[in-house]
Amino acid sequence: MERKIEEQLLAWKNKTDDRLPLIVNGARQVGKTYILRKFGEEQFKNVVYINLETNLTIASYFNDNIAPERLLRYLEASTGERIIPEETLIIFDEIQSSERALTALKYFCEETPEYHIAAAGSLLGVAINRQHYSFPVGKVETLTLYPLDFEEYLGARSQKLLSEEIRRAYEKMEPLPDALHQKAIELYREYLLIGGMPACINAFLKSGSFLDVPLVQNEILDNYIADMAKYASNTDSVKIRACYNSIPAQLAKDNKKFQYKVVQKGGSAALFGASIEWLNLAGVVLKCQRINQAIEPIAVYTDLSAFKLYMGDVGLLTMKSGLSQQTVLSGEGNTFMGAVTENYVAQQLAAKGYDLYYWESSSTAELDFVLQKGNQIVGVEVKKGEHVRSRSLSVFVDSYKPAYSVRLSLKNFGEKDGLKSVPLYAAFCV
Template structure:
């Protein structure tokens, strides 16, 4: 297996080295984004030994949590189960698929309060879904949460052995200085590869190993099938049908000129009361990214959200390209395909989410629309996404004049540059924001 370098590794090591106030770790993320692999790598590189327990595939162990869940009792049981000593500070305990065992999640509270000397990390592909069950006793304030996303474009470059190109992109972004044309074209080509491959580790590994884009859809289809299997497993039969219908509608939703999610696209006569819970399920499972509409782009932007209006993006752009049926050659050649605008927008949404930004967009009485709006400190930043090198648009000017934004960003396939308060950033530089 090819080792994939992930940005979250540094935060995991910081968690491991924290001498005071360290709490059990809860790692969120969609299925197959690499949570288990990342925790196993942490154990191998930074601990003397690792105790790994999969609570979904090991019901006997999961059943032991039904009774007393004091750390002392659990540690004794785990030592017997894996036949090795668990040493505070030297052993990493991993509870995988923890959403399968409610009491295991509750036990993290007691590890925090009574046995903070142990390093306990838990992961689950459907934690967001699971902790919203009414009977769940979630250890609020007793765990440190992190979220792992698919590889972003910078991590993809690392996987492809292009660390120096990634560094040069960051340098040009910091100075808003055009990149050498030959490097710019190379980065554009790799960006187009990324749109097809996406950031799911299995797909990146396959492309790294074979260099064949034609093999990628088969791997992506397997991931999508696993998502569907999860829907059937963790939701009722009726809910599963509605969740799948919402999920399957995403390419069609993004293909519309107005990309606002419309329930009638899912089903004639569809409504929030019928499909609202399904949207929440997909969001909490990490399968989709929700981008809320802003009524006003003023500080603080979170209080001006229109909760009834939103766009949905897929959590991985490669999965969107595959699911939409967009031909790979259309992506590679950058041909004038209308849906490529939606693909570029999804890519930017994924990059912003991976950097910890909440997703918002803005519209003005149907006369202007801005793809994304960020708040950084007191600055409100408008972001426009263009799929190619044609960048004419009035929306960003309308937004800038109305809200006197410190600066705005336009993503496109044009090189780095700056005009007044408008930053021109190539799409491949989205990971810098």
């Protein structure tokens, strides 16, 4: 599977004077290890791969002197691989398992910058926050890997030409031919079921059956729950699991703002706030903060007390909610499909690097997403079908006069009076 992050990895490799050790962060099973090993095999003469969670012998070596020259000699002896500057990629996987290995990156940066050092961490944010790991600020470069977005999914489905046509239609704001439009909608509905987790996509590609996908999705969710037990205390892991399990119910409400009372009667931020932070740091949820003012810079107008939580992968939400595959694939009218559609859009926007915000005006109007692109503020409205009548976007436009706004729906491309009509399958273009 081709991933967009490969371009960033190549840019990192080709840096000379200012290259830092690299950390690829992201939720478990989004493909960090696979993409680093693939990158190493394609771009370097050899790869030295160390999993610090399973290779306890090498992990223990970091407990002593972490001078880079000493570590490099030991890694050569342990792996039988010659480590040569500019020719070898060293990968430290599951780096959250070893605080000393994380600290060692600082010294690799300062003393041996000629070596290519890459690390991957699934729960690095959790380890830093909960176990008070010191992070080598300014001494590492970080990239975040998300599940495959819809454009990457099209590539995995051998539909790269279709994604190119979608991009061309977006740039010109001209409708796709109806046959291509319908084909893209069909693939979009597939994606709502399968999601962007590599293992789920592989299961579908291998068998061609949607029936195999929930088995893999359940396994991923079980691994998430295992992490909650492993990287949190017993009491905390129960709260974290309760918050995570409440997400489908939270999104099913008319007001999708996260409410602690849905998690537990009498629930509060004091009781569950740390659990939300754990989920966010682990990368298994996407947090969308409320803003009351859509003015640049929108981050300073964040209302920290109000937010929505989406699942990190739309396929996991569809499976966890119990929504039938037939309903998703047929496009039948279903109230919860609105929540699934919103979650899908949040996932596409996050993968593009946007911080997620939604706008609310005195509880009279609410806009699904507000983006800042340079100095422009863009309102994004999400509709699950072709019915697009809505008051909230009009209120937003009247209030802030944005350069343009976007309405995502199942309608074809078009533009009128500063409003771009964009099909949901083209959310990756926004």
